[in-house]
């Protein structure tokens with residue numbers, strides 16, 4: 001039997017790390033693309049480095065030559081194209097870079113496969129996004145809902161979606177898009193709203209932060225657990241025909257609801273007062289007497305700095321096709337479980353960071369006083 005060889009772009013990201021674990025457990029040989037940076041910071045995959053079937057290679061989505069050479073060397077049977085400048089707000093500040101990586105980068109991967117004559121041997125998964133629905137034209141959104149991208153990120157991803165479809169039809173390649181709705185985890189980047197909230201709730205509960213500043217609290221998202229979603233990426237490539245799928249939980253919540261629940265799991269009950277820019281989350285009660293000094297304090301406030309020039313405010317996915325055709329269960333992890341997993345993780349992280357910082361301060365003092373040499 002021929003070996004399954006996966007090439008993952010974006011292997012250091014949230015999804016790349018979970019997908020690597022998933023594919024390694026299935027016996028795949030996994031190759032990941034990393035890019036050079038001044039600090040080698042690969043926290044999410046550090047535990048996988050040294051695993052016999054796990055290999056990392058330097059390349060960049062902006063560098064065709066590196067991609068062509070790597071695809072030729074690895075001879076993948078499946079490519080998961082997850083690499084992207086994935087932050088919507090950042091795409092307003094760096095639109096050209098976002099277009100290069102998120103749009104033309106997809107074309108570079110497709111051409112790398114063609115240049116190496118692997119069109120028939122290699123399947124390609126493209127990380128498409130619910131941001132394509134943008135200024136939504138219907139709720140909930142399914143595979144037939146019209147797209148209306150509403151940020152430079154979404155416009156770049158729209159090119160990625162269409163070029164995948166074009167190569168499927170023009171060259172008969174097995175390439176597909178997973179239109180994934182927001183998926184989060186304890187490995188989520190710290191500037192996405194969910195992780196920003198769970199980290200802040202943990203810090204506020206442990207006296208390390210006074211207030212959390214957010215943008216649009218009314219924004220609605222369909223949030224799932226990233227660990228559950230990587231299974232779908234694989235299922236999409238195992239389906240008999242190349243097709244695009246919406247991957248979502250089918251349940252919607254506001255940013256405000258996410259914040260209330262995260263603070264709840266950190267031992268703090270919030271009440272909300274005011275509207276728009278003046279809205280505040282105030283501590284109504286606490287589960288532990290050691291937090292009683294927080295009662296009546298404002299711990300969440302709104303800042304215009306986190307408003308976007310155009311914001312996508314009503315994402316709600318219909319995962320019926322994935323459920324029926326791929327046999328995927330969209331509710332493996334509930335919204336409540338997801339928030340609890342993230343808060344529990346961040347409560348421990350904040351406590352551990354505190355211990356490490358005390359130890360560093362003590363060590364510096366001991367060195368200065370000559371107590372340790």
Ligand code: NAP
Pocket residue numbers: 009010011012013014015016033034035059060061062081082083084085086087101127128129130179180181182183184189
């Ligand atoms: P993420 O944590 O931001 O990871 C992005 C990955 O892309 C990182 O490994 C990053 O490498 C890599 N990357 C960025 N620019 C690159 C370049 N020029 N060359 C090579 N690698 C580059 O994103 P994620 O949440 O895992 O999402 C994975 C993919 O799914 C992305 O394409 C995202 O747009 C899409 N998506 C995500 C969601 C979601 O809710 N998470 C939903 C729909 C679609 P560094 O570590 O070096 O920065």
Ligand code: GDD
Pocket residue numbers: 086087088089128129130131180181182183191192193194196213214215216217219220221255306307308311312313315
């Ligand atoms: N980041 C952030 N920070 N977002 C905030 C904040 C804040 O302080 N306050 C409110 N929001 C709102 C945003 O305006 C947006 O409506 C919503 O929270 C979610 O923002 P993000 O968590 O940054 O995610 P996103 O939905 O814009 O993008 C993520 O999901 C997409 C799929 O729908 C990213 O992972 C994209 O890569 C992905 O395609």
